[in-house]
Amino acid sequence: MVGERDPALTTLKDEENYKDSSEFAAEDRKVEYPSQSRSCRIIFLVVSATIVTILLAFLASSWTKSSHLKFDQCGTTADEARNRGCIFETTGFTWLVPECADPETEAEFLAYIAENDLKLYRTMNYTEEVSIEEVRRGNGDGFYVREKYHLTHCLFLMKKRHRMEDKKGLLDGQIMPLHHTEHCMGQVLQAGADPEFRKHDRQFSYTKFPYCGRPGGYNLEWPARKTWIDF
Structure with a gap:
């Protein structure tokens, strides 16, 4: 992250x-x-x-x-997020308060992964596919993905950031910090230079609960999952 x-x-x-x-x-x-x-x-x-x-x-x-805002963050579970009126976005695998959600980019992301057959999986050996309908419920810890899905998620989140800034909207705490953009840039550049980059890596897209309007949140960083981060 x-x-x-x-x-x-x-x-x-x-x-x-x-x-x-x-x-x-x-x-x-x-x-x-x-x-x-x-x-x-x-x-x-x-x-x-x-x-x-x-x-x-x-x-x-x-x-x-x-x-x-009534709430600037959605809690630590899907049930708590729903009780706060939050929305789950598959683009970033994030539970967000409505003010930080971007339905337009979310719709474009969902259309792209459907058209390009980018799958999500329940198991780390990629044998059991998960329907996008189940993914969009935002339940559980997350699902396994391939590197192409990871790169797609990164690019659409960069688009979301610009779109939210253009309309003077609020950014969520996952995409607000510079290091998230640096991470995505690194992934895209390395994949462009090496077609085999992370081709066989097992990747887990996990559910996050960022703040709205300020950096940080809950469960944002892979090495420190299930913790709060305030930048």
């Missing part, structure tokens, strides 16, 4: 030097312009500051909106 790696920032000092005109002939006067590496560092700092400002503004806006 990765720790932050922020580059160390160093203080930039102007080191331009000018020769004294009283000691040297005018034709020998030399002005040292800022080096290309220094200019690149300045540009990097400006761009980084701009990106951080935009992200903080979006997060602040999301948290403000989420403060008006």
Whole structure:
């Protein structure tokens, strides 16, 4: 579902030097312009500051909106989620409050996996298929999938993120953190470079209960399942 790696920032000092005109002939006067590496560092700092400002503004806006929700999270079980009026999305295998659900992307995802025969399985040896109707009930821990299903899920969640941002909607706590996008990028890039990538791996798509409007939730990370995560 990765720790932050922020580059160390160093203080930039102007080191331009000018020769004294009283000691040297005018034709020998030399002005040292800022080096290309220094200019690149300045540009990097400006761009980084701009990106951080935009992200903080979006997060602040999301948290403000989420403060008006009756519930900002669906609990830890399917029954508890239903009692809170939550919706199960197969796109992310997540129980979500309605304000964080995206029916349009969910419908597109379901149509795509049906058209491309992407299956879900009850057992890790991929012998017993599960109907999409059962999957959509959101019961139990989850189901087994192949890598192509995993990649498809990743791409549709990236689309959902953009769609929700475009309409000023709330993001769920699974797709809000940058590390989820980095994870999906890594999967897609490696699969593109190696057709055999994770071809024989057994993969389990497990049920998650993210917050709405802020990062984190319950059961979001594979190494730390059945725990709460607050970023």
